[in-house]
Amino acid sequence: DSGVTQTPKHLITATGQRVTLRCSPRSGDLSVYWYQQSLDQGLQFLIQYYNGEERAKGNILERFSAQQFPDLHSELNLSSLELGDSALYFCASSDFAGALDNEQFFGPGTRLTVL
């Protein structure tokens, strides 16, 4: 158990819909990262937040958005869903200021299926 929690574990929805994925980082971790992993694309970095602020952006579509709240949990919002958005979505957290030197701890993931 990494200490990172993600909800829901599974999500099935239809094209055109909007969903929200939730992540709670390890206690004390200020950084949250979101990744998308589909069968043909591997593990793709989407976005990083640090203490409520966006810090790094990867291959995140404009239909996707994220935020980190004052209690440090984060949400990834996916809208106008397409079949190709079906994937595993992972959240990770880290405490770069700590002794662990930016090691990332990954959650169990949310499996999104768009029908």
Place this chain on the structure above:
Amino acid sequence: DAKTTQPPSMDCAEGRAANLPCNHSTISGNEYVYWYRQIHSQGPQYIIHGLKNNETNEMASLIITEDRKSSTLILPHATLRDTAVYYCIVRVGRTSYDKVIFGPGTSLSVIP
């Protein structure tokens, strides 16, 4: 784009050492080499990281060449539970800006 290259797959006999290579010829002076592994559809798991010196922990050893252009992850006594995809990535350590790029990794199969 990923800044590392790894062989797509490798086999290793159970009980033997698994040596997983990684090339990172464009690594910068302030970038660390990190290794993660992902067991089927689970969240990736941190293994080890290093900057210049060789590193060892309870899971593995990391050997970094003197010019830092390549490294090798060593699992000293591979078990069936080590079957996973292993990712080698380079990142700047201790920074709040952390655009992490994973490559396709090496799929390691440990064979009984």
